[in-house]
Amino acid sequence: MNTHEIFHTINQLSRYLTNRINEELKPLGIYSSQWTVIYVLKTKGSLTQKEICQYLAIEAPPMTRTIQRLLTQGYVKQIQGKDKREKYIQLTEVALEKYPTWEAATLQVNDSLLSAIPSHSHEELSQQLKGWYKQLS
Amino acid sequence: MNTHEIFHTINQLSRYLTNRINEELKPLGIYSSQWTVIYVLKTKGSLTQKEICQYLAIEAPPMTRTIQRLLTQGYVKQIQGKDKREKYIQLTEVALEKYPTWEAATLQVNDSLLSAIPSHSHEELSQQLKGWYKQLS
DNA sequence: GTGATATAGTTACCTAGGTAACTATATTAT
């Protein structure tokens, strides 16, 4: 087996999927990196930037940028923690109102992308990839 | 099933794998994007930039940059085609000398990354992902 | 309490890929 191939395919897939999701989200005013953060905040509630970084396995600097963009767009607010170094981030009312639209758009494109593989293997593939990643990290 | 999860996992995996491969390649003087091009040129021979782009499903501008870096490092040379718009790219002697080192490094890290999943499922997973990507693109 | 160390977040600059607009050459229509 050619081991280069599987890594190449994963990268291709990752780029392709992200591009397709961005195509849907861009007209709705956000990018996929922002959606990822919004989604986490919606499901987990208020979190520090550090916690968001850990949850998404993204380094602090890109997260600072994504959050600053969400701040200027008014989709997120910062609340200083008791520990003054910490900044708690939470969704604004505006973001909560728009959330259903964003969610519907992503769910729809997700389904359309997943429809390219037999639905009985979705769960297995997901578990396999998740298990692999967990082993690695 | 949460459809967001599988896309998220694929992105995480992709970033993680690329970072690990870069860790190995950086001390050897190249980055993973350059390695991808070098690998294609080694297996396919001389190609136009267009052909490399198509093969790797990468847009022309990032490819121009990668190739320009390979040019300044002396790992690649451009040859004007009969069609004067085209530039045929091929590996230099220097690159061919270093190729075995790069290949050994990537094969080793590939194996180590793949060892996190049972080896009997490597081929199946690879085929599944490849099939999915093919369906999509 | 003060000095050393650790931590949260930011800034500057890096790789990696994408789109739009451009240049230069080829091709096609008439």
Added chain:
DNA sequence: ATAATATAGTTACCTAGGTAACTATATCAC
């Protein structure tokens, strides 16, 4: 033959993520 169109590659600027060095606050040793 020339005007219109298409194509290969480049340039400028965008999203997305990473590392190193920095600031400001907390904690720990003593």
